[in-house]
Amino acid sequence: MSHRAFEVRIDSLLAADSPRLDGMNEQHVRRLAEMFPALPPVLVHRTTLRVVDGMHRLAAARALGLRSIEVRYFDGTPEEGFLRSVSANVAHGLPLTVADRKAAAARILRSYPELSDRAVAANVGVDPKTVAAIRRGSTEENPRSNLRVGMDGRAHPLDRTAERLRAAELMTRRPDLPLRAIVKETGISLGTAHDVRQRLLRGEEPIPRGRRAAGSAPGSATGSPAGSPAGSPAASAAAPLGPRPPAVAAARPAPPPPDPVRAHPPDPARAQGPYAAQGLSGRSRASLEALGRLVRDPSLRHSESGRQFLRWLNTHFVVDDAWRQQADAVPPHCTDAVAELALQCSRTWQRFAEDLSRRRLTDMASAPEWRAPSDSRH
8 A cells, every 4th residue: 555645636536345335424424524634545446546445535525625635545456455445444434334344244255265254353343253153154155265364364274184194194104203393294283293192192093083074085984184095104093093003102102191281170189081090199189280270371371472381381291190100111221311311300490490489589579569558638
């Protein structure tokens, strides 16, 4: 969009492709005519001279008998022009009615079916749930896409089935491959890669149960990706529940403890999984309760840095019941090396705890002194 204003003859401008179903509001035109010198320029499509935003301002100029008006030019397609018109009318001027906004959302979804519900909602000024209902109720058949473009402008897949199967194939063929290498190869998140590995270690499918039907290829009873031959790593990863994949099982014979951030329920007394079956010690239970409180803390859950910290903490979190399960797997000739690593990790965590304690004391010292309110009245 051009930021420079140009003087253009009013009779050369075309009427806007307006999102307003009821057309012009004459009372609003009279109000604008009274304050016309303070109004911003009209937004006009450069090539067609069709008004994008400012039809009421244009009508006010005509009512005042003006022959020209200041405009700024917009460069883009007609669909982009309509999107800009809607967002401009939502941001300022005479508010759009609910019917105007819903009709605009339906039209934008027809033009941009890949836009996410939140992105459309932000442009038309409605709730994302309203956009989702409009999308479901549309009778016009649009090609279904696995991508949604979010408010950040990036494309996000709706279904990660293919990526999960690809990750499972890599883990089966190369069990020593780090998770970050799998993330780079498949495009899934680190948390998803971790979930796929845990599922394979437990002898489960890499796809969550609720997504298997959506991820199944047409004509496939097992949900194997299209083109994967029987017996291939991808087909084996997507097969029904069965024995743990041999390559992964050989590389890591003992299953790790469950993911505390995902598996820990609000009430540890009703915990399920390996810990519940074996009985948690008091110290482990207290640690899981503390982790659960952190996971539910809004200041951590609702920020990107907080969620990244929770994922990091989940990766490095260990309780007594967890290392006791692994101790028997350490051969006698490796005990010294493993013990030294454990001590180094312990010292690292100690330094982390000391740093946090210093920060807490610093924050307390810098906090303003609280004073009780005075009872005296003036």
